[in-house]
Amino acid sequence: MTAAGVGDLALHVDGSEPVSPATVEAVLRVCDRAEDGYVTGLLTVHASGAPQPGWAGDVSVGLTTKWERAVRRMERLNLVTVAVATGDCGGTALDLLLAADIRIAVTGARLVVPLSGDATWPGMALYRMARQAGTAWLRRAALLGTPIDAETAVAAGLIGEVVDRPEQTLAGIAAASAAVSGKEAAIRRQLLLDAGEHSFEEALGSHLAACDRTLRRAVAP
Template identity: 55%
Template structure:
């Protein structure tokens, strides 16, 4: 059985080149394994208000691109959150496929310059939370999103007092779905919010064709 890849992210720490490199290295490892095994991102902590000398726009761009790569990995990505999660921790959590939370979790927007940090966490919150009231309060006022709201809005998938067991059970849910096939289905779901039926149809038919060919090959063997 392939061992899961694990990355710990401390949301109290500032964005650095090392943080970007850690996510890039995780993605390199996952891609080199062809999607075998899960990728587990354990997050906790929230920063204080950002200072002018903290990140540069160039560094933020590299961080966001690394997280976007994490979102598209040919492997199941599982976020495990504990306590307050903000900053890098919230960014990474929202980029995972399946999110497990302990009972103490709150999603905490980062504050900067008298407002909320306008990074891609706001984009993911709005895209995934459908502009519900808790998301609007978080994005515009910096109000934390409590666990009950996070569950109701599907920003987290389950609450567990044994995250390791929950991760193992989640990994089993993928069954025989390969990493590449998982990535294809993730992309089809993401496209559904912005792509019209006619444009989406071709991609879905191509995926169906690949699946039928794989089933036929398996039956023949």
């Protein structure tokens, strides 16, 4: 996994490599840069690769906990995140893909829940997939490790679109995000996430507070 320098906020993740301290550190380093120097703009995650048999041999619960916390931190950054899936996308690549706000798949991409021993890996990718797509779409993938092709992932709501070349799509997203405040984007994201859990009455207060904040900012000198 590699992280780009300041001025080009991007993360390249190879899901064929098992999670490691270096993998965790790469995500945390990008999060540090995003929080220190980026108010608007994008974090682009280039995700590809899926684990091979025996990949979990050196993985511990402690390391997995650190990894899940790092992914969660990225998921809550004060800027828009976009992920591009290429080829088979599993393991750490799938985790970061599902944590991104906007997801693009290159033609031929597949989402792969990796196998570990005699069953699929029960990480938080299963949680995010179920929350975002519902369990009916995912039973074969979650229970048997059956890959999800890009078109099925779009129909399930896990991927936004499938493209042959992502560069033009990324440029359009970057242009749109340039005028968006990172903190405001994070508030909108949380409202979306809360909608799946809260009733209208429970959600109303948060939405009204966000509306009030927006109106106050509009008239601020």
